[in-house]
Amino acid sequence: MRKRLGDALLGMLATVLGVAAGHLVAALTDPASSPVLAVGSTVIDLTPTPLKEWAVAHFGTNDKPILVGSVLAGVLVLAGLAGVLARRRLVVGAGLFVLLVTLAGAAALSRPTAGFDAVLPAVAAGVVGVAALWWLTRSRGLDEPDHQGAQPAASRRTILVSAGLMAAAAVAMGVAGRQIARARGVIKDLVLPQAADPAPPFPEGIEGKVAGVSPFRTPTKDFYRVDTRLTLPVIDVDSWTLTIDGDVQDEVSLSFDDLLAMPLIERDITLTCVSNDIGGPYVSATRFTGVRLTDLLERAGVGSKADQILSTDVDGMTISTPLDLATDGRDAMIAIAMDGEALPREHGYPARMVVPGLYGYVSACKWITRMTLTTYAEKTAYWTDRGWATDAPIKLMSRIDTPKPLSTIQTGKTFIGGVAWHQHQGLTGVQVRIDGEEWRDATLGADAGSDYWRQWYVEWDAKPGQHMLAVRAVAKDGETQTAARATPFPDGATGVQSIVVTVA
């Protein structure tokens, strides 16, 4: 039994060494082709929508570490098995290992924009892993039936030393890979030209008065992030281009400098994810700077057939946007900056689309490289292929930021506060209900335009006991936020948030 455990551990060690070698090669070529990540990404793409929704709902933004961790755990179990098998017959153990890296290589190759070099990390993992397995197994001595008594071929000491060296090499390669990926991911400083069409002065929020309310402008480091990626793309802004093709008079390709040379607009916009459930965190607001989408489309000259813009990112991920909505006069843009700084890598560096009023999955392609004018009949995009709605305006919604659900607060004067949004369509009021009382009007914070959220608060003289607090927004057209519950799938959640707090 102890021997088997030793075999399994050596199998795992060989695997970790192989995976580390693959990771290092990937850092030098394309970080996304690293074996475990490539398998993870394939799992994401193959996961049925309901399961994905469940994962997002239960794990939030931890869903990805949990996924990568599970893939890694699965690989280690198989690696242990390979270690045990290898001692009986080396080819069987090595065969299992080769099968694993073949899967990883196939996963890497199946990524939409993968070239042949995507398979290199898996090959490196295979060669290093099998060599390590062979060395360790041979050192311990083969355990074949005709190999009676199977004495270890090398001393215990030699095995321990080589195992130690391999573990150290694995750590060194892992660290080196990380440093290289980091160094390659550094983004160039952006000297943002003065916007030709600047935003008006930004009004002050209520967060200074009502503690716990979301700041009126979200600090970029706190801006929610939702995408399918396990690693951030490495993009060289000097060779990056944005191509407009499909149903156009002239196909055009613009460099980043071409974009900077065009008139820039600056707008305050609130982004929201369709997966945001009632009271959820996937909504943030900031000032975006970019080139008006219609200015770009004019350069290419849109034909008469197109009804959608199919955006493609640097890795072939696709997002479809209804052409009529994107060009109806709203401030749709290809953004290059948020809150006055270059887009961070997490949010689409060097450029992304932003269309006020539509959920991010049909409007906000990050790391964009191509806009294809086409029809929904001809081409479909990543999420719409998975059953999400093609046309998805952001629904009227409000959220309580303070007090927190199930918290205990002190008796006496306090604030109930939060944010509400109905991008592009606008809202005129927010109402709060305490226990069974009448809905009362909240005080609204400043108005930064209908594409932006509103902060709100009510003063409350809290009496001891348990209380139920609910919030709803009122749209510009007079409609109140519906209490009817709908799940985020397929076109955004509805319902009213209500929370319970204890006053003591």
Ligand SMILES: Nc1nc2c(c(=O)[nH]1)N[C@H]1C(S)=C(S)[C@@H](COP(=O)(O)O)O[C@H]1N2
């Ligand atoms: N290339 C790419 N763009 C993408 C996504 C993605 O997975 N890949 N996710 C979209 C979704 S679902 C949302 S809600 C927004 C989120 O943008 P943020 O992460 O900057 O907040 O980006 C959109 N753009």
Ligand SMILES: [Mo]
């Ligand atoms: Mo989203």
